[in-house]
Amino acid sequence: MGDFWGRSVRVVAGAAVLALALAACQRSAAEKPKAAAPPAPAAPAVQQKPDAAAVWRKWGLKPMVPAPAPPADKPLKLPKKGPAKVFESVPTKDRVVFVTLDDGQEKDLRFVEMMNDLKVPVTMFLTKDDVQDDYGYFTPLQALGNRIQDHTVTHPVLPALDLEGQKQEICGDRDALTEQYGTAPTLLRPPFGRWNSLTQEAARECGISGIVMWRASMQIHDFQYDDPKKELHPGDILLAHFRGPEQLKGETMTRMFADLLKQIEKRGFAVGRLEDYISVQ
Template sequence: MRGRARRSGLWAAGAVAIGVLVVGASGCAGQGAGAGPGAPPDGTAAKSATPGPATPKKAAPAPAAPGTDARGVPLKAYTRWGLAGPLAPAPARPDRTPVLKASGPPVVLDRVRTRDKVVFLTFDDGAEKDPRFIKMVGDLKLPISMFLTDSVAGSDYGHFARLRDAGGGAIQNHTTGHANLRTLSYEGQRAQICHQQDRLAARFGTRPALFRPPYGNYNDDTVRAAGSCGVRALVLWRESMQIHNMRYAEGDSLKPGDIVLAHFRGPDELKGSTITEMTARMLRRIQDQGFTVARLEDYL
């Protein structure tokens, strides 16, 4: 189905870019994100003025074992999965003011302000459960954030636990039933969001901090409802991966800190491509532009 989402324009106290006003969405989640006029220029968030004890900003890189790259990935793994060469290591976990707030309404974000040439991989829904994808994520050490919908992912949450463990990613909330939240009352939205928080917490042991509204559709009630369920951020996206190509929010290139949307989809939905082939193409687009992947939760 198609939907149009109007962003409510929340700002995260100077820390988060809310650039996109309208998201075109189709399929099980949005196919693209439009560039908005409100995105601030790239920049790192302000750091604390209080001097702390001297701590190394970055650990000295350990020498790579023979045949592996700086990420500890065997070079042959890149070849095996169809990449031309290694992904660059992500910078050390940023030392800065957290984007997520301990209290108050959740922030809404579609990218993270940073100068690092990193993007964040997010996968939605959870219908496709290809065991080869676990192998790929583990081989390449891909820290993917997984926004899971109970009605499609719930038949085998173990698959997603294995994906998380393989790549160091995280499990996040994408409602119980993939409803278009803008059509629901506040209480109806709360049920979709809070019940999935409860199920994911019971299954994975951690209550998600991040929530993605299906189709990118949300309103003020969504923000309030999500906050009441313990969500700290609504996570939208700047790019969406199609079967072969990336759809960009601005022009035809990635920007530092962009959040990239992909889906757990199989050959039936990818015109014969597998999720591993689609992911390899996505990684090549990222590499070709001199970017690498980082863990979204580390930047929040």
């Protein structure tokens, strides 16, 4: 009996110790701090569009009136056959003018930045001899939707040449520009604004449908106008050049172009894309 009761006590005591140990483990687990939850992923940054007015202020300008939507029925119709048509304006009632840039001597990188910022459409009439040292300069300007058109190889007085000589100048420029920029010119700006009937014939044989003149030309800070009242009219074609300080009496091309836009803006006009108003029929 003594051994029996001794064993019983020991069994009971062991069970009590085991129960106490289990209870302690449970309290320890309950009291153990929980691992912190991982932080929630940060919300993606919201891309802020640049203030349009600030972009224009960067160049010392006020925002211009947006150009109207291009007309579905193009008002200037050029013939597919016969002499290339000569024109200096587009028949439209829209308060819109068209900016053209000639030659290609000046290759100001700040001007490319300006055009990327402002998205003002221009038509570029490039001379092979002026651009062949850096064809790539004009590629980002073309990428903005600006067309590259013909301005001859060497910038001669075209009427001083015979038909074959004019064709060599016009077709030679067309071929070089087509190879470099992937699209064939369809318009010609005759150097010095000089042309004759042979120019019209040579242009047609080189795939040119229109010979583009102008109603006002940008000098340094203002236009030289055909209109004695010094006014712009809906559909006027405006002439400027790729020129720098040497030709602009120390001014940069960006300053000249900013002044050009100021003159247009204060007269309440927008700048349209010339090719958007032209069709060949």
